[in-house]
Amino acid sequence: MHAPRAPVVAAAAGLVVALAAGPTAAAPGPPPPPRPQITAEAVRAALGRLDATVTDAMRRTGVPGVAVAVVHQDKVVHLKGYGVRETGQAAAVGPDTVFQIASLSKPVASTVVAGTLTDAAGWDRHTELPGFALKDPWVSAHVTTADLFSHRSGLPDHAGDLLEDLGYDQAYILDHLRLEPLAPFRASYAYTNFGLTAAAEAVARARGTTWEKLSQDTLYKPAGMTRTATTYQAYADRPDRAVTHIRRADGSWAPGPARVPDAQAPAGGTSSTARDLARWLRLQLADGELDGRRIIGAAPLARTHVPEIVSQPPATPTARAGFYGLGWNVSYDDAGRLRLSHSGAFDLGANTNVTMLPLEQLGIVVLTNGRPVGLADAVALDFFDTAEHGKPTTDWLTLTAGLYAQQDRAARSPTDYAHPPAGARPARAADAYTGTYDNPYYGPLTVTADDGALTLALGPKPLRFPLTHYDGDTFSFETTGENAVGRTGVFFKDGTVRVEYLDADRLGTFTRSTR
Numbered sequence: 001m002h003a004p005r006a007p008v009v010a011a012a013a014g015l016v017v018a019l020a021a022g023p024t025a026a027a028p029g030p031p032p033p034p035r036p037q038i039t040a041e042a043v044r045a046a047l048g049r050l051d052a053t054v055t056d057a058m059r060r061t062g063v064p065g066v067a068v069a070v071v072h073q074d075k076v077v078h079l080k081g082y083g084v085r086e087t088g089q090a091a092a093v094g095p096d097t098v099f100q101i102a103s104l105s106k107p108v109a110s111t112v113v114a115g116t117l118t119d120a121a122g123w124d125r126h127t128e129l130p131g132f133a134l135k136d137p138w139v140s141a142h143v144t145t146a147d148l149f150s151h152r153s154g155l156p157d158h159a160g161d162l163l164e165d166l167g168y169d170q171a172y173i174l175d176h177l178r179l180e181p182l183a184p185f186r187a188s189y190a191y192t193n194f195g196l197t198a199a200a201e202a203v204a205r206a207r208g209t210t211w212e213k214l215s216q217d218t219l220y221k222p223a224g225m226t227r228t229a230t231t232y233q234a235y236a237d238r239p240d241r242a243v244t245h246i247r248r249a250d251g252s253w254a255p256g257p258a259r260v261p262d263a264q265a266p267a268g269g270t271s272s273t274a275r276d277l278a279r280w281l282r283l284q285l286a287d288g289e290l291d292g293r294r295i296i297g298a299a300p301l302a303r304t305h306v307p308e309i310v311s312q313p314p315a316t317p318t319a320r321a322g323f324y325g326l327g328w329n330v331s332y333d334d335a336g337r338l339r340l341s342h343s344g345a346f347d348l349g350a351n352t353n354v355t356m357l358p359l360e361q362l363g364i365v366v367l368t369n370g371r372p373v374g375l376a377d378a379v380a381l382d383f384f385d386t387a388e389h390g391k392p393t394t395d396w397l398t399l400t401a402g403l404y405a406q407q408d409r410a411a412r413s414p415t416d417y418a419h420p421p422a423g424a425r426p427a428r429a430a431d432a433y434t435g436t437y438d439n440p441y442y443g444p445l446t447v448t449a450d451d452g453a454l455t456l457a458l459g460p461k462p463l464r465f466p467l468t469h470y471d472g473d474t475f476s477f478e479t480t481g482e483n484a485v486g487r488t489g490v491f492f493k494d495g496t497v498r499v500e501y502l503d504a505d506r507l508g509t510f511t512r513s514t515r
Contacts, residue, residue, distance in 0.1 A: 349370060350372075
């Protein structure tokens with residue numbers, strides 16, 4: 001929510017008056033620091049509405065299972081599961097049900113890194129990892145942990161994610177980030193799972209260990225987060241786990257294909273429970289302490305809460321900017337209070353949210369086992385809105401659901417490949433298209449024909465996609481995986497083939513092999 005900056009205008013007017021009055025006028029001092037505004041009674045009122053908010057959102061969306069934890073003044077004041085772990089099964093979600101938390105992994109990962117540092121300046125160390133480099137050698141020589149954790153390295157949005165979808169492992173993906181075009185270093189924001197992953201893996205390697213063990217030893221074990229892990233197998237082995245779900249075309253929900261995010265474990269591979277994340281929230285709100293013990297250094301942890309880059313420039317003169325810190329979305333409300341948040345979203349079946357107002361010593365985490373339809377974010381927004389104003393000031397679920405739907409639409413091709421144009425030109429003979437095509441980023445692409453039907457193969461396994469003719473030398477196929485965007489175009493021309501959805505960063509053209 002944005003509001004006019006009336007206090008700023010008033011302060012500026014006061015300064016003009018003071019200067020006009022001459023040297024005897026007192027100069028205005030700095031504005032007073034923000035003060036807590038949410039009372040214990042207001043929190044209780046918001047908690048009283050929480051069950052109804054969650055169950056109503058589940059009814060409206062059909063999301064099968066949800067878990068929620070709320071922390072206030074170092075106490076867990078709400079800890080509850082709702083719904084079922086899997087559609088068609090009776091097992092209920094509880095406080096200890098393990099969920100894949102998707103990109104909520106990022107603030108958890110920055111907590112781990114903070115735990116390895118003795119001071120805030122440790123975040124500014126150069127990232128060194130065998131096989132990892134960026135396109136510009138100068139940037140490679142200067143990029144730091146903070147640059148990569150705040151998405152200001154210059155890498156394009158979600159760089160490397162499509163390689164993961166095609167089945168490439170972490171080593172291949174990090175090695176090939178050097179081929180990605182770069183935006184201006186430390187002057188541009190673009191959200192990158194594998195940039196953050198490179199930084200986290202470099203921190204672990206510098207300490208002679210793996211990211212999995214570093215996370216366990218630095219945060220999970222000391223904080224008593226006994227059901228939190230960084231590998232897919234650890235999640236899959238839990239009997240009390242929430243199965244991920246996708247939404248069918250008819251609006252019903254069904255278990256989705258496995259989302260195995262091990263290649264980007266620091267950025268999206270964590271699994272956890274509402275109970276464990278409540279302990280993490282308490283640690284965050286207590287500057288790194290938990291149950292009277294120092295777990296994470298206060299200064300390195302505080303650095304994660306500081307803006308590093310503008311992530312959302314204000315759209316109007318009266319709007320507020322949004323920032324990204326180190327694994328956190330960082331913003332400030334009309335009262336000047338710091339707000340920290342992060343969402344997690346797997347299109348293959350998970351949506352999560354964490355939101356904190358540190359000054360109010362208040363935080364919430366919402367976990368769901370359905371693809372993102374706005375529920376997790378809406379519950380958190382509704383809770384804080386009610387604590388602030390006594391009741392929600394808008395229908396948050398309609399708003400957040402609309403934003404996710406808008407993102408889905410924007411990712412799709414503007415061409416409707418399911419309906420060829422009138423007068424579409426015929427394709428040439430199959431042998432005009434078959435063969436192997438090379439690409440230094442995506443690897444080889446092979447087109448084969450079986451009774452005239454063309455199939456495109458990509459990735460190390462490889463994945464196979466039947467091609468459907470559209471017009472002339474243009475075909476299409478249905479994309480799959482976490483970053484699926486519906487039908488995408490395949491364009492053959494002069495010994496090359498360009499795959500539309502792989503070409504956002506102009507890396508999606510393959511050249512016919514001469515071998």
